[in-house]
Amino acid sequence: MNWDSKHKKTVYILSAVLMVDFIYLLISGGTDYIERIIIGIAINIILALGLNLFSGLTGLFSLGHVGFMALGAYISSILTLPLQTKNANLPDLPGWLAHVQLPFFPALILAALVTMGIAFLIGIPLMRLIGPYVSVATMGFLVITQVVLTNWDTFTRGARTFAGVPAYTSWWNAWLWALFVLYVVLRLKFSSFGRSMRASRDNTIAAESIGIPIVQSRLLAFCISAFITAIGGALWAHFIRAFSPKSFYFAQTFSVITMVIIGGLGSVRGSLAGVVFVTVISEILRNLERGITLGVITIPPMYGSSQVIMALILILMIVFKPTGFFGETEWKARDVIRFFKGFFSIISKGNNGGH
Amino acid sequence: MQLEYLVQQIINSVSIGSLYALMAIGLAMVFGILRLINFAHGDLIMVGSYATLLLNTLGLPFWIAALLGILISGLAGVVMERVAYRPIRGASDVAMLLTSFAVTIFLENLAVMIFRATSRPFASPVILSQVVKFGGIRVSSLSLISIGITLVLLVLLTIFVKRTETGISLRATSQDLIAARLMGINVNRIIVTAFIIGSVLAGVVGVLWSARVGKIDPLMGFQPVLKAFVGSVVGGLGSIPGAILGGYLLGIMEILLQALLPSNLAPYRDAFVFIILIILLLFRPNGILGTTAKEKI
Numbered sequence: 001m002n003w004d005s006k007h008k009k010t011v012y013i014l015s016a017v018l019m020v021d022f023i024y025l026l027i028s029g030g031t032d033y034i035e036r037i038i039i040g041i042a043i044n045i046i047l048a049l050g051l052n053l054f055s056g057l058t059g060l061f062s063l064g065h066v067g068f069m070a071l072g073a074y075i076s077s078i079l080t081l082p083l084q085t086k087n088a089n090l091p092d093l094p095g096w097l098a099h100v101q102l103p104f105f106p107a108l109i110l111a112a113l114v115t116m117g118i119a120f121l122i123g124i125p126l127m128r129l130i131g132p133y134v135s136v137a138t139m140g141f142l143v144i145t146q147v148v149l150t151n152w153d154t155f156t157r158g159a160r161t162f163a164g165v166p167a168y169t170s171w172w173n174a175w176l177w178a179l180f181v182l183y184v185v186l187r188l189k190f191s192s193f194g195r196s197m198r199a200s201r202d203n204t205i206a207a208e209s210i211g212i213p214i215v216q217s218r219l220l221a222f223c224i225s226a227f228i229t230a231i232g233g234a235l236w237a238h239f240i241r242a243f244s245p246k247s248f249y250f251a252q253t254f255s256v257i258t259m260v261i262i263g264g265l266g267s268v269r270g271s272l273a274g275v276v277f278v279t280v281i282s283e284i285l286r287n288l289e290r291g292i293t294l295g296v297i298t299i300p301p302m303y304g305s306s307q308v309i310m311a312l313i314l315i316l317m318i319v320f321k322p323t324g325f326f327g328e329t330e331w332k333a334r335d336v337i338r339f340f341k342g343f344f345s346i347i348s349k350g351n352n353g354g355h
Numbered sequence: 356m357q358l359e360y361l362v363q364q365i366i367n368s369v370s371i372g373s374l375y376a377l378m379a380i381g382l383a384m385v386f387g388i389l390r391l392i393n394f395a396h397g398d399l400i401m402v403g404s405y406a407t408l409l410l411n412t413l414g415l416p417f418w419i420a421a422l423l424g425i426l427i428s429g430l431a432g433v434v435m436e437r438v439a440y441r442p443i444r445g446a447s448d449v450a451m452l453l454t455s456f457a458v459t460i461f462l463e464n465l466a467v468m469i470f471r472a473t474s475r476p477f478a479s480p481v482i483l484s485q486v487v488k489f490g491g492i493r494v495s496s497l498s499l500i501s502i503g504i505t506l507v508l509l510v511l512l513t514i515f516v517k518r519t520e521t522g523i524s525l526r527a528t529s530q531d532l533i534a535a536r537l538m539g540i541n542v543n544r545i546i547v548t549a550f551i552i553g554s555v556l557a558g559v560v561g562v563l564w565s566a567r568v569g570k571i572d573p574l575m576g577f578q579p580v581l582k583a584f585v586g587s588v589v590g591g592l593g594s595i596p597g598a599i600l601g602g603y604l605l606g607i608m609e610i611l612l613q614a615l616l617p618s619n620l621a622p623y624r625d626a627f628v629f630i631i632l633i634i635l636l637l638f639r640p641n642g643i644l645g646t647t648a649k650e651k652i
Contacts (some may be wrong), residue, residue, distance in 0.1 A: 061449045063456070125637040131448045132392050133592070136584055137636060139630035143581065147626040250577070254460050261453055304467035311461035318450050318457070319442045 022280050023129055025287060039239055041279050042174035046232035047183045048259040048271040054084060054225035056266030056328070058218050059201035060131065063230055063253060064138030064228050067145035068115050070248035072230025073237035074149065074156055075111035077165045080104060080238070085164040091311030092154045104168040104238065112230040119226030120219065127218040142253065149245035161244045169239035181228050186268050186330070188224070197221060198266075251307065255282070258314050273325050278310070285309055359491040364610055370498035372606020373505035375558045376566075377600035378583035379605075380512065381553025381592070387529035387593035388549055391442065391451045392584065395435060397576025399554045403428030403468065403561030404571045406519075408477055417480045424559030432554025434549060457579065466573035474572035477565040484566075501563050508556065509599065516595065519547055529593065563624040578625070585632045591642030600644060 051065045077101045078090070086098065102110070126137050150159045188194045199205035200214045208214055237243060255278060263274030285306035314319055318325065357420040378396065385393050405423030411417055430444060441460050443450055516522040521544075528535040528545045536542045557576075564579065566572045590601025608631065612624050 046618075055449075059449070122633065125633050129636060129640055132390065132452060133588065133636070133640070135449075135452050136392060136581075136588060137633055139581065140585065140632055143578070144629050145627040147623055151622040250460070254456065257453060257456070265449070294499060302468050303472070304464035306465035307460055308468065311457045311464070314457040315439060315454055315461070318446070318454050322443075322446055343485050 001158075013127065015255060018280065018284060019283055026285060037279065037283065038171050039169060039174045041170075041230055041275055042171070042178040043179045043236050043239060044256075044259060044275040044279055045075055045182050045272060046235065047256050048263075048275050049181050049231060049268065050225045050228035050232055051256055052260050052265065052268070052271045053228065054183050054221050055260065057189070057197040057201065057221050060134040060218070062138040062222075062225075063135050063257075064141040064145075064328045065225070065254040066248050066256065067138075068119060068226045068229040069144045069233030069252070070145050070149060070237065070245070071115040071118060072111045072233030073248070074162070074232075075114055075236035077162060077237045078155060079107035079110060080166055080168065081164060082166065088160075089154065089157060089164060094154075097155075104166075104173075108231060108234045111234050112227045115230035115233075116223050119223050123219045123222040124248065127215050127222060142249070143301040146245055146249055149248070156245070159244060160248070161242050163242040165237055165241045165243075167241055169235045174235055174239070181231070182268065182272075184224075184228075189330075191269065193217060193220070196261040203275055254310070256306070258310055261314060262317050264326040264328060266328040267324065267330065270324050270326035270328075281313070282306060282310065348355060360599045362492050363494060364614060365501070366492075366494045366498055368607045368610035370501045370606070371609060373501050374560050374564055374602075375579070375583045375586050375605045376599045376602025377508065377556045378580055379587035379602040380595055381556045382580070383587045383593055383595055383598035384525075384529070384553050386548040386587075387595075388525075388532065388546055389440070389451065390448055391440060391526035392455060393553075393578070393651035394455045394580070395439075395458040395462060396553065396557055397578075398459055398466075399432050399435075399557035400561040400564065400580065401427045401462070401466060401573060402569055403558030403570070404477065404565040407562055407565070408475065408571060411466035411478070414644060417489065424562060425529055425555055426505065426648065429555040430560030432550045432557070434552040436547060463470065463573050463577070470573060471501045472573060474570040474575075477569055477571045479566035479569075487495075495561070497566055501567075504559065504563070507514060508559065512552070512595070515552075521545070525549060539652035552604050582625070587642075589632060589635055589642055594644055597642055597644035601642070 026037070047065075047069060051062065051067075054065070055061050067304065076091075077087075078097065081089070081101065083099065083101050086093065086101070088100075119305065122141055126134055129137060147158050156162060189198075195218055197213045199210075200212050200217070204214060233248075240247075259274035259278045260271055261274070263270030264275055271349075279324070287304060289299050289306045289322060378400070381399075381577060382393060383398055385391055401562040403424045405424075406427040407417075407421045410423050411584060413420075413424070435458060439454055441453070443454055443493060446454075456563050460527035479497075483497045483500065487496050514522075522537065524540045525545050527538070527541060528542055532542060535545075556575075560579075561576070564575070566573075583602060586601035586605035588601070589604060591597030592597070605628070608628060609624065612627050613621065616624065616627070
């Protein structure tokens with residue numbers, strides 16, 4: 001039962017090894033690399049919280065949120081593309097779009113609003129479905145966006161790379177958005193809306209009988225979470241600056257899901273932990289994947305191995321600790337104090353052992 | 356000429372519908388018992404195809420390689436159940452769904468690691484790539500063989516499910532797992548049986564599908580299975596007749612869309628398939644043959 005205490009030592013040793021490796025990566029990568037990781041974490045927090053808001057509150061699991069991310073990314077990029085690049089890359093755009101070049105903030109908001117509108121439209125039929133059907137139907141939505149993005153050359157350059165997106169995302173605006181989203185999601189979780197959603201997740205019939213409008217509130221949660229995810233997608237687009245429809249498919253879906261599930265579905269702090277965990281692990285794995293030389297032994301590049309390991313981690317997590325690191329709980333001041341107390345006691349013990 | 360074209364298209368859609376039906380049956384059996392959406396079903400198709408291709412290049416005759424490939428796919432299904440799905444049996448729907456998604460990612464990337472992401476040509480014997488003529492009607496021999504094999508399999512499956520004791524236990528388990536266990540049915544054995552049947556069918560689909568497309572790659576199974584799942588949802592999820600109906604409907608829909616869509620919309624075919632699903636779900640959330648299961652309070 002008590003998984004934590006039994007395997008604590010192994011977990012500590014493993015994480016120590018990983019941290020050393022990661023710090024080595026950071027030092028050898030330089031400030032640019034560190035900044036990229038910091039921005040990446042902020043964007044992943046937005047994406048994970050977007051999914052967590054919907055799935056944690058409603059108990060329905062969306063496999064299509066990366067579709068919203070893609071919409072946010074493409075719409076915001078089309079709106080902000082410098083006119084010259086736009087004429088060269090997307091020559092067939094209709095006039096009203098061809099001559100438009102918006103600043104970052106309005107483009108971001110507009111992209112998120114349009115995405116929210118689309119989420120509203122597809123949410124009307126989807127939110128009436130139960131459990132697994134929602135997951136499959138949202139995955140259907142992901143396939144639809146993929147097909148449309150790959151074929152609608154006029155707006156998206158089709159399967160080719162969409163490049164030349166201005167680099168508007170910086171560490172401070174990414175983190176500003178991340179903190180804003182964090183605040184909104186936490187407030188929503190403990191609002192009367194959030195509580196009634198969680199009630200209807202745990203017992204639909206009972207919730208319905210006390211007058212909670214289930215379909216409408218699910219739809220609302222879906223729309224808000226699509227808005228957040230689109231913001232994340234737009235920030236990602238202006239961070240990466242060149243992408244193709246393939247960037248928004250199952251690999252990305254899987255990575256966001258892993259973050260949310262490892263931390264604990266429904267827990268905001270869980271998502272934060274999951275994001276940091278997955279970001280760090282996948283940076284390390286990506287380095288290993290390219291192949292490394294350890295003295296005389298050379299490990300050849302093995303593409304796909306990082307995903308294989310992530311999938312294993314997720315399966316093991318679901319089998320041994322299905323609620324993730326944190327279940328559905330949030331931090332309280334008390335826990336923070338206890339954490340530091342424990343931390344210092346471990347350190348002082350370690351010192352005593354050394355003498 | 357018009358009539359001949361129509362007949363040709365009907366045979367075409369029935370043959371592709373047969374493959375979808377075979378996939379949908381495997382999905383429906385597992386879903387009916389465990390409420391598990393097995394995304395990794397597509398990877399069983401991939402396993403069967405790669406096994407066939409490898410054995411064939413090792414020098415085995417195609418048909419023996421295909422037979423062994425199908426058996427390997429069945430074995431992979433059993434291993435998948437034992438290793439990944441049994442430990443989480445009885446977990447929440449979301450946990451099972453995510454496990455199957457993780458298994459998919461695992462198997463696909465394992466295949467990328469071993470075989471590379473690029474596709475490989477899948478050479479099939481001449482008999483599968485001939486054009487048969489009846490008067491003015493021209494159909495590929497592969498279509499006819501697909502339809503024939505599927506019919507035989509469907510008859511065998513029906514006999515199995517209706518007449519044999521294991522088949523009856525299987526239906527009982529899918530109706531109510533706990534009650535079936537109380538009646539002395541070995542549920543583990545039944546679940547393994549469902550996985551064996553499903554993954555052997557997936558292996559058959561793998562061989563026929565690869566022969567149809569002519570090349571295979573590690574991600575080949577995912578999209579077709581997703582569509583087959585759509586089919587089984589439309590037909591009525593968890594019921595075998597529903598899965599068969601849904602599979603054939605899907606085949607017909609695909610060929611119809613191919614014929615009717617103007618050429619500039621043709622690449623969007625898959626998008627339309629999923630849009631039709633979402634619209635259908637609006638009117639019949641439990642599928643065409645599905646019954647509304649009343650939840651007990």
